[in-house]
Amino acid sequence: MRIAPQPGERIDRRKPFTFEYDGAKITGFEGDTIGSALYAAGRRVFSRSFKYHRPRGLLCCSGDCPNCMMTVDGVPNVRLCVEPVRDGAVVRAQNVLGSLDRDLLSITDKIGGPFTPVGFYYRTMIRPRRLWPLYEKFLRNVAGLGKIGENGTHRRYDTEHRRVDVLVIGGGRAGREAAARAEGDVLLVDEHGGGGALKGRALGIYEGGLVPVDAGDVLYRFRAERIVVATGGIEQPLVFPGNDLVGVMLPNGVRRLTRDWSIKPGERAVVVTADDAGLEAAGDLRAVGTEVARVVDLRSERIVQLAAVGKRGRLSAVLVDGEAVDCDVLVMSGGRQPAYSLLAQAGARVEYEPRRGIFVPTELPENVEAVGSAAGDLEGAAVPAASYDGGDGKCFVCICEDVTEKDVKRALAEGFDSIELAKRYTTATMGPCQGRLCHLQSIRMLARETETDEAAIGTTTARPPWGPVELGLLAGRHYEAMKRSPLHFRHEEAGATMMWTGAWRRPFAYGDPAAEVRAVHESLGVIDVSTLGKIIVEGPDAAELLERLYPNRFADLAVGRIRYGVLTTDGGRIMDDGTVARLGDDLFYVTTTSTGSESVCEWFEWWNAVWGYDAEIVNVTGALAAVNLAGPQAREALGALTDADVSNDALKYLDAKEITVAGVPCLALRIGFVGELGYELHCAASAGEHLWDALVARGAVPFGLEPQRVLRLEKAHVIVGQDTDSESNLLSAGMPWIVKEKPDFVGKWAVELVEERGIRERLVGFTMDGGLLPPEGAQVVENGKSTGRVTSSRVSEQVGKVIGLAWVRPERADDGTRLSIRIAGADHPATVTLAPFYDAEGAKLRS
Amino acid sequence: MRFMSHPEGVEFASPLRHVDGIDDVSHLGKWEIRGDAHGLDGEVIRISPDRALVVGDRRPDAPRVYDMTAALAAFEVEGEDLMRRLTELDLDELPAIGSILRGTPALIERRGGERFRLYVPQELGHYVAETVVDLAKGLGR
Numbered sequence: 002m003r004i005a006p007q008p009g010e011r012i013d014r015r016k017p018f019t020f021e022y023d024g025a026k027i028t029g030f031e032g033d034t035i036g037s038a039l040y041a042a043g044r045r046v047f048s049r050s051f052k053y054h055r056p057r058g059l060l061c062c063s064g065d066c067p068n069c070m071m072t073v074d075g076v077p078n079v080r081l082c083v084e085p086v087r088d089g090a091v092v093r094a095q096n097v098l099g100s101l102d103r104d105l106l107s108i109t110d111k112i113g114g115p116f117t118p119v120g121f122y123y124r125t126m127i128r129p130r131r132l133w134p135l136y137e138k139f140l141r142n143v144a145g146l147g148k149i150g151e152n153g154t155h156r157r158y159d160t161e162h163r164r165v166d167v168l169v170i171g172g173g174r175a176g177r178e179a180a181a182r183a184e185g186d187v188l189l190v191d192e193h194g195g196g197g198a199l200k201g202r203a204l205g206i207y208e209g210g211l212v213p214v215d216a217g218d219v220l221y222r223f224r225a226e227r228i229v230v231a232t233g234g235i236e237q238p239l240v241f242p243g244n245d246l247v248g249v250m251l252p253n254g255v256r257r258l259t260r261d262w263s264i265k266p267g268e269r270a271v272v273v274t275a276d277d278a279g280l281e282a283a284g285d286l287r288a289v290g291t292e293v294a295r296v297v298d299l300r301s302e303r304i305v306q307l308a309a310v311g312k313r314g315r316l317s318a319v320l321v322d323g324e325a326v327d328c329d330v331l332v333m334s335g336g337r338q339p340a341y342s343l344l345a346q347a348g349a350r351v352e353y354e355p356r357r358g359i360f361v362p363t364e365l366p367e368n369v370e371a372v373g374s375a376a377g378d379l380e381g382a383a384v385p386a387a388s389y390d391g392g393d394g395k396c397f398v399c400i401c402e403d404v405t406e407k408d409v410k411r412a413l414a415e416g417f418d419s420i421e422l423a424k425r426y427t428t429a430t431m432g433p434c435q436g437r438l439c440h441l442q443s444i445r446m447l448a449r450e451t452e453t454d455e456a457a458i459g460t461t462t463a464r465p466p467w468g469p470v471e472l473g474l475l476a477g478r479h480y481e482a483m484k485r486s487p488l489h490f491r492h493e494e495a496g497a498t499m500m501w502t503g504a505w506r507r508p509f510a511y512g513d514p515a516a517e518v519r520a521v522h523e524s525l526g527v528i529d530v531s532t533l534g535k536i537i538v539e540g541p542d543a544a545e546l547l548e549r550l551y552p553n554r555f556a557d558l559a560v561g562r563i564r565y566g567v568l569t570t571d572g573g574r575i576m577d578d579g580t581v582a583r584l585g586d587d588l589f590y591v592t593t594t595s596t597g598s599e600s601v602c603e604w605f606e607w608w609n610a611v612w613g614y615d616a617e618i619v620n621v622t623g624a625l626a627a628v629n630l631a632g633p634q635a636r637e638a639l640g641a642l643t644d645a646d647v648s649n650d651a652l653k654y655l656d657a658k659e660i661t662v663a664g665v666p667c668l669a670l671r672i673g674f675v676g677e678l679g680y681e682l683h684c685a686a687s688a689g690e691h692l693w694d695a696l697v698a699r700g701a702v703p704f705g706l707e708p709q710r711v712l713r714l715e716k717a718h719v720i721v722g723q724d725t726d727s728e729s730n731l732l733s734a735g736m737p738w739i740v741k742e743k744p745d746f747v748g749k750w751a752v753e754l755v756e757e758r759g760i761r762e763r764l765v766g767f768t769m770d771g772g773l774l775p776p777e778g779a780q781v782v783e784n785g786k787s788t789g790r791v792t793s794s795r796v797s798e799q800v801g802k803v804i805g806l807a808w809v810r811p812e813r814a815d816d817g818t819r820l821s822i823r824i825a826g827a828d829h830p831a832t833v834t835l836a837p838f839y840d841a842e843g844a845k846l847r848s
Numbered sequence: 849m850r851f852m853s854h855p856e857g858v859e860f861a862s863p864l865r866h867v868d869g870i871d872d873v874s875h876l877g878k879w880e881i882r883g884d885a886h887g888l889d890g891e892v893i894r895i896s897p898d899r900a901l902v903v904g905d906r907r908p909d910a911p912r913v914y915d916m917t918a919a920l921a922a923f924e925v926e927g928e929d930l931m932r933r934l935t936e937l938d939l940d941e942l943p944a945i946g947s948i949l950r951g952t953p954a955l956i957e958r959r960g961g962e963r964f965r966l967y968v969p970q971e972l973g974h975y976v977a978e979t980v981v982d983l984a985k986g987l988g989r
Contacts, residue, residue, distance in 0.1 A: 157986060159933055159983065159986045160933065161929075161932050161933050162932050162933075162935065162936040163932055164938060164940075222936065224936075477950075478979075478982070478983070478986075480949050480950055480951075480979060481975075482949070482951065482952055482972060482975055483972075483974075483975045484971040484972055484975075485863070485971055485972075485973075485974050485975070486971065487861065487863070487918075487970070487971075489974075490866060505971075537849075537914065539912065584849070588849075617882045617912055619880065619882070619914050621852065621914070621916075621919060622971075623919045623920075623969045623970045623971045624852060624914075624915070624916060624918050624919030624970075625851070625852070625918070625919075659849075659850060659851055661855075664855060664857055664858055665855050665858060666850040666851045666853065666855055667851050668849075668851040683851055684851050685851070685852060685853055685854040685855070685915075685917070685918040686861075686863070686918040686919065686970055687854045687860045687861050687862065687874075687917070687918040688854055688855055688858050688860075688861070688918075689861065690861045691858045691859065691861070
């Protein structure tokens with residue numbers, strides 16, 4: 002129903018675009034939206050309503066209402082009235098069973114009314130509880146909006162941060178003027194773009210002048226010194242029976258159809274208006290040849306009855322005070338309401354003005370300004386009735402959520418008489434329009450029904466986002482920060498199975514973990530331990546700082562020597578563990594667990610500041626690669642790669658020494674997390690691969706985390722965070738020897754208190770009598786009751802048994818105590834073993 | 849602490865060596881100074897009153913110097929638009945330390961015009977560089 006070119010039309014008829022709707026090719030022109038092109042092609046029904054599946058047609062043509070939402074290229078809930086035409090777009094109706102014109106689910110409109118009153122699903126579908134998932138599935142299918150991911154589209158979303166002096170939101174006259182007036186770096190944002198404005202929708206105003214703007218594929222996060230809100234006014238519908246019929250429109254809908262797109266909306270129209278907008282729409286209709294049969298100007302004419310009558314959901318006549326007028330278009334205009342939502346979010350107060358019947362923003366925050374209609378700068382309109390009577394059709398207060406006048410009354414009768422409660426119970430204002438077309442109506446109706454006034458009812462809290470936004474856009478790009486060891490690519494090249502440990506990717510194993518365990522026991526293995534936290538502590542007070550941080554003694558540690566240390570919290574709980582090497586009188590090298598480096602560093606810095614010591618704390622975790630060379634052949638291999646003396650006399654167990662290995666200066670730490678002779682070599686990260694390659698070339702077999710876990714368990718070495726938790730203390734974890742008599746250390750008082758009160762559980766080693774492997778987390782049971790749990794368990798070929806660590810009652814913690822461990826419902830015997838399972842005297846480590 | 853420094857005669861394995869399309873300058877000497885950094889030679893980036901990063905080949909002459917050459921990956925990118933997709937930091941207030949890519953720490957400086965240099969922990973370098981290349985794609989580059 003495109004008519005001859007109109008003066009000022011916004012379409013370029015020389016530039017056609019073709020898209021697909023329900024299998025049919027539809028052509029529009031540049032300047033058209035998908036909605037206008039479909040309308041021009043004769044389509045009148047654009048959607049089915051949320052609950053009742055009533056046919057709905059173009060209403061606002063401004064992107065305010067839910068009536069024209071369809072799925073475009075797999076993206077659901079696209080508002081067609083503002084979506085530009087483009088070649089090849091595939092447009093499909095949503096929330097229908099059948100087609101838009103014959104939706105089988107529209108039966109809910111005929112019979113559903115009495116069965117589906119407001120809040121029915123809160124009351125009727127809650128029992129029996131176990132059926133709720135079924136009900137939910139059913140409800141999800143018959144009610145709602147589009148479905149996501151229908152075509153499995155993976156769109157790209159980006160986030161961009163921008164700073165401006167002045168951000169003007171809204172590109173209408175007032176907004177453009179404000180932008181022209183403003184000084185500095187000014188940016189204008191408008192939902193429809195044009196006139197130099199960035200095309201996007203401001204979703205909210207947050208603290209610090211943060212304004213997120215939805216620009217489709219990019220979320221702009223503006224930080225503005227000053228924000229000018231020029232969001233205009235929103236044309237308000239009238240509330241009367243049949244006010245949602247296809248053919249009922251707001252003035253702007255008519256204006257855009259006729260003036261912008263040169264479309265004749267219908268043959269015969271009626272206009273009911275509270276302001277000039279309706280009269281202008283009447284003029285627009287006449288200009289395109291639509292007969293305007295009746296105009297009701299509510300400013301001069303008082304009506305009590307108003308109803309729209311339809312056939313199959315489409316408008317056929319309007320009843321005004323007993324007089325029936327046949328028509329296919331009804332323009333309704335209830336005046337304009339300032340779009341104050343963003344202002345209210347920013348902290349403005351909103352005040353009711355009874356004379357004009359609108360809510361107006363006041364008391365704006367300092368950095369926010371409102372201009373034009375949004376500020377309440379609106380010409381006078383009549384205040385329409387809360388609702389008009391006249392027919393038995395449904396009378397909608399909120400078209401997004403299908404909330405009728407009856408629903409609001411019923412909610413009130415049930416006691417939901419405050420606007421916030423009524424909103425939540427009826428869900429009015431909670432749909433896609435976010436209150437644009439229903440907030441004022443809900444308030445008016447509550448005011449009338451409770452016989453108070455709108456000021457007493459007040460508004461609901463305005464919250465972002467102001468309008469629908471794709472979750473993908475808010476989520477932005479998917480970032481997964483991955484820490485890679487300097488040797489990462491060597492592991493990949495060797496075909497290692499990688500696993501996450503915190504943010505790190507580490508090799509689980511390179512092949513057969515058992516073979517890797519054997520290599521360490523029998524010949525030589527090498528593992529990448531670059532992920533260990535590494536901290537340099539240097540300064541005149543370094544020794545005293547460590548002495549006070551750890552329950553261990555460090556002041557007496559000789560230069561060139563290493564000691565294992567455990568950090569305790571103020572509460573005496575185990576926080577982290579690692580080794581401390583003294584490299585000089587004032588210089589210490591501390592290692593932490595792989596996930597602990599940052600928190601330990603902060604912990605050190607905190608206490609250093611509290612105690613006022615002169616010590617530098619430098620986190621060098623990433624600066625250094627580290628490997629552990631372990632196995633009976635370790636010394637021989639190391640000796641072949643260095644000129645330094647690495648004999649057992651020159652580099653004893655728990656010695657630290659700087660040596661050059663394969664041309665790479667290393668800090669060699671003779672320690673053993675696994676039970677064989679071993680050296681940790683720490684060197685510049687950038688030389689890590691070179692060192693690794695040299696060691697592998699000397700016959701060291703790379704081993705991963707899994708074999709390392711077997712090897713350390715054979716030594717009953719604890720992994721902090723796996724075998725201990727945030728409640729574990731040194732005494733219960735079986736490490737009383739860590740705690741030294743000294744005037745002070747962090748957690749001293751708490752540890753002493755534990756000593757005094759006794760421990761409630763104890764970490765012990767155990768061996769299974771049989772060959773069954775209990776899962777980590779398996780229960781230790783006594784008389785059928787759980788009294789403990791397994792934290793680590795592995796099969797050890799070397800020990801020839803299944804071994805593990807478990808928390809048990811202190812009474813059951815003596816060496817040789819018999820335990821029962823529940824595996825898959827059956828109890829299996831185990832024996833407490835307090836000494837390490839392998840090389841209990843540590844002869845191998847010292848050899 | 850010679851073990852902190854990259855040895856001569858050994859190839860410098862940059863953390864960014866497997867990322868294409870990035871201007872890698874990780875090999876530059878980077879020294880963390882603790883204490884007063886006034887009067888030091890070379891390019892000095894002040895981080896706090898008693899902390900600074902000196903970029904250059906020569907070890908600065910200061911009492912407490914730590915070699916961070918291997919600790920920090922460094923690369924350069926072109927374009928404010930790309931930077932604005934990386935970080936919320938004010939690009940007019942550089943150099944600065946802050947978060948990029950929603951939570952990764954970085955030191956950012958402007959190298960003149962629209963050229964920026966980023967220093968990030970080397971263990972996160974590959975991830976950051978890969979992501980920056982991807983973000984540049986989003987800008988059609």
